[in-house]
Amino acid sequence: MKTPTALDLPAVDPLPESTQKYFAICQDKLGMVPNVLQAHAFSIEKLNAFTGLYNELMLAESGLSKLEREMIAVVVSSINRCFYCLTAHGAAVRELSGDPILGEQLVMNYRTAELEPRQRAMLDFTALLTSASYTAEEHHRQQLRDVGFSDRDIWDIINIAAFFNMTNRVASGTAMVPNDDYHQSAR
Numbered sequence: 001m002k003t004p005t006a007l008d009l010p011a012v013d014p015l016p017e018s019t020q021k022y023f024a025i026c027q028d029k030l031g032m033v034p035n036v037l038q039a040h041a042f043s044i045e046k047l048n049a050f051t052g053l054y055n056e057l058m059l060a061e062s063g064l065s066k067l068e069r070e071m072i073a074v075v076v077s078s079i080n081r082c083f084y085c086l087t088a089h090g091a092a093v094r095e096l097s098g099d100p101i102l103g104e105q106l107v108m109n110y111r112t113a114e115l116e117p118r119q120r121a122m123l124d125f126t127a128l129l130t131s132a133s134y135t136a137e138e139h140h141r142q143q144l145r146d147v148g149f150s151d152r153d154i155w156d157i158i159n160i161a162a163f164f165n166m167t168n169r170v171a172s173g174t175a176m177v178p179n180d181d182y183h184q185s186a187r
Contacts, residue, residue: 004035005174009042016044022051032181034088036167039176057160063153064160067096068119072126072160074106079130082168087178089164091185118147122157129161 015023019041023033040047058069070092077085086107094103105113110123121143128136144154170176 004177005039007174009039011038011041012044015041019044019047030181032179035177035179036084036088036171039174053163057156057163062156063150064122064156067093068122069156069160070096071106071110071119071123072157073164074103075110075123075126076130076161076164077168078107078110079127080165080168080172082171084171084176084178085164085168087182091182095185118149121147122149125157126161129158130165 012019014020023037026033026037037047037051040050058066058073062069064072070089073085073089074093076082077089090103090107093106094100097103102113106123110127115123125136125140125144128140141151141154144157145151149157
């Protein structure tokens with residue numbers, strides 16, 4: 001299988017049984033194996049590290065809803081103009097929210113969306129971390145506490161924003177192409 005990037009890094013062949021099972025679960029749940037996973041399949045260790053961190057940040061127990069985590073991914077990706085992540089995570093926001101307009105607003109400019117104060121503060125902090133992380137100060141974290149986020153929630157916001165800043169750079173640097181299915185999803 002050729003990876004969906006500009007780099008010539010073919011997948012391990014054959015894939016280990018555990019990776020084949022993971023890809024089968026993706027196919028069953030999503031109707032596809034996301035190209036980001038296929039791109040990482042040239043190194044099972046890198047794939048496992050990527051999926052382990054992704055699953056911990058995006059799927060594990062948290063004070064942040066799945067939608068809020070996806071919203072962070074989209075706002076980071078919007079600022080970084082990451083085509084892959086905007087396409088994939090924009091689709092997730094549309095699906096989780098049931099609101100295709102919200103998905104598009106977050107892709108284009110989250111400030112145009114009618115958001116709860118909690119979500120607005122979360123995305124403002126996310127934008128700050130993405131654009132100028134060195135300027136983050138205690139009063140920014142306090143603004144999050146003031147709208148109900150715990151310090152654990154703030155840790156999750158920071159880590160999700162940081163993760164997507166990293167993955168945006170990987171996707172953009174490799175010219176990673178999103179799966180076609182994401183474009184039609186939840187429209």
